[in-house]
Amino acid sequence: MADLVVYTFSPAWGLSSSSPFALKLIKWLEIAGLPFQQKFADNPSKGPKGKNPWIEVDGKRIGDTEIIISLLIKQSGFDIEAELSLEQKAISHTIRRMLEEHLHQVLEWELFMHPAGYTGMREMLATMAPAFIVAPLLAMMRRHFAKQLHARGIARHSDAVVAEKGKADVDAFEALLGRKPFLFGEHPSMADVTAFGLIAPLARWPMRTPVADYVKTRAKLVDYIERIDKFGAKARGSA
Ligand SMILES: N[C@@H](CCC(=O)N[C@@H](CS)C(=O)NCC(=O)O)C(=O)O
Structure with a gap:
């Protein structure tokens, strides 16, 4: 898989980001075992959807954790819910x-x-x-x-x-x-x-x-x- 950069709000309260959606995405990536680099971006308006987090992969910037995770499932083949009914x-x-x-x-x-x-x-x-x-x-x-x-x-x-x-x-x-x-x-x-x-x-x-x-x-x-x-x-x- 291409290099993956994840832009999130800065860490807070002993967590890797203050953003709930960034924590969700990072935890999903950790469980998937997909390598990524986390970069801090505290101004969400810089993101493609004006919200945090977003990713950069293959030269593209993608916002919204649901869309990001669907794309990463397709690219990596890892599906956290594969065993669920x-x-x-x-x-x-x-x-x-x-x-x-x-x-x-x-x-x-x-x-x-x-x-x-x-x-x-x-x-x-x-x-x-x-x-x-x-x-x-x-x-x-x-x-x-x-x-x-x-x-x-x-x-x-x-x-x-x-x-x-x-x-x-x-x-x-x-x-x-x-x-x-x-x-x-x-x-x-x-x-x-x-x-x-x-x-x-x-x-x-x-x-x-x-x-x-x-x-x-x-x-x-x-x-x-x-x-x-x-x-x-x-x-x-x-x-
Ligand atoms: N549906 C989006 C929601 C993202 C979201 O609401 N992010 C919050 C931070 S947790 C944000 O950027 N808020 C800033 C704002 O609304 O201006 C996702 O899944 O990524």
């Missing part, structure tokens, strides 16, 4: 959509709208950017996310309702996981690597936001995230 694949798809299209909104809301998340983001940015830029950059990011999250719907609710909605996703996911090591048994599926992307930041970040605090009380879920974190070959090249 059609029904299991459908369940995996449904769980992934819940996490990506709903829990992701709650996560962004906690990072940019909740005061504890916002303060934590300010501290994180202060380690990455010159001091004079931090306040205006963060204010710009908050305006951007306030608009986006209002358009998507989540920011129209009270803080308490957003927290309940996020916790409902966490509870549903935990019930589906049950006592299994991964959702469909001994090997992670697409839904598991997506859960790693979405839930690991909530389990790891130090900010006291409601859904992240809740995740940290779910011992089984925290163990599950640690299990996925250790799963897969370390195929990453130097940053």
